[in-house]
Amino acid sequence: MREEATAFVPGHVTGFFSTHPDEDPTKAGSRGAGLTLTDGVEVTIEPATESTIVLDGEEIEVDPVTTVLETLDASARVEADSDLPIGAGFGVSGALTLGTALAVNRVFERKLSMNELVTIAHGAEVQAGTGLGDVVAQAHGGVPIRLEPGGPQDNKLDAIPTRARIEYVSFGELSTADVLSGDTDQLTAAGKEALSRVVEEPTLLSFMYASRLFARDAELLTERVIETIADVSAAEGQASMAMLGETVFALGTGLSDAGYEPSVCTTHPAGAVLK
């Protein structure tokens, strides 16, 4: 057994999605598209007599991380440092979950393949209701398009072949679980339309356009988000809302140009990696 291992998992901002429930959590998931980010989460795993999860110095409970530890039969201290706010649509729980799977596999020499680890992490997220598509996107990197839902055995991914500077501001949390437990018919219809638009023209501009229409049609916009996107548009920039958080992301210098003081990163060229 190694003493410890560290994985980096990029953040993931979903622009639009549609939900696809299934009794088997490794087959359930979402279609959609998003941006993986160089701002992400670093997860270090160390064997311990009792499992604990510490995020940015604070002990927390994260159900899917606990599930992964149990599935991989590992008792460990999970220590994570995040560049990103929690619950604001950046896939932090997916990053914690996938990073734990990767680093536990290494420390405890579980000899699982990448697809097996992604399946375990994806299933744990779906089961916990904390995410439907972040894990598979974060394992892929770049600007992934999720054409078919589920874990690696079932899903189908493509990507927009690009790299871009991304800015974001976050005003607060939205509960993924709350939105997903409500009526999702309208959201799913809007998500399907957005996806066909991006499949037809897989460019960043078309992704941003589809994301804005989705946020409006799925009725997920808040007042502050509407205002911020309008400010960016007025400055001739491209912005939309992160699913699901009270967060606005923009291409290039969109938010700076509109007078905001955003966090700045770029799309992440790789999926989750061991360090």
Add this chain to the structure above:
Amino acid sequence: MREEATAFVPGHVTGFFSTHPDEDPTKAGSRGAGLTLTDGVEVTIEPATESTIVLDGEEIEVDPVTTVLETLDASARVEADSDLPIGAGFGVSGALTLGTALAVNRVFERKLSMNELVTIAHGAEVQAGTGLGDVVAQAHGGVPIRLEPGGPQDNKLDAIPTRARIEYVSFGELSTADVLSGDTDQLTAAGKEALSRVVEEPTLLSFMYASRLFARDAELLTERVIETIADVSAAEGQASMAMLGETVFALGTGLSDAGYEPSVCTTHPAGAVLK
């Protein structure tokens, strides 16, 4: 139209493979596994009245690159810098082909998706007989396992979740086209056995072991390669032969420990990327 764009494509060393012909070059390909490398090829595309391909300052002809330029209806100067020797089993032709597809798509605004570009590049390589699995591996990054052959619409990939320092020495070229045009029954049988070994235990050590058995059973080893692998084994290292080149690669400091002066890199965490 942009003035130019640059893509970086990692090198790819195949440890073992089996060939899978098909009338459709986007469905044909190989199963197998290999290492993508931080040593790779940088490809810059600039519109030009006549297409030319320049590698490390020298004008050359590369059939699959020409095919990609024609398929994407682009007349361009392709300027490439390679860290790797040509024809020695590092996937340089695949890198040139995929890098051209990615950078042309950006410069000429062809608005194709990543899968579409990989399909075009993979099909061009297969058609030219220059490679069967490099392009899809180089688009994936890491340590890809090619479970099913063909382009992204048909294939199935997994990966060994790891990162490693890699050393290599190259003694010369082997013609991929010559080997693939000969009797490949024995090679295919050895490739299938190696793959099932790595699927059962997806670790680097098992990959190196399966690769060595494959090189022996497929009768592809040369005298110098046999000797070098033996030297690394004697120094308690792990080495095998790159498919297809007179090249030996080793984990960690395997070749240095055996007294060689190898090139040094690491596995590449990402697939091909625009810079």
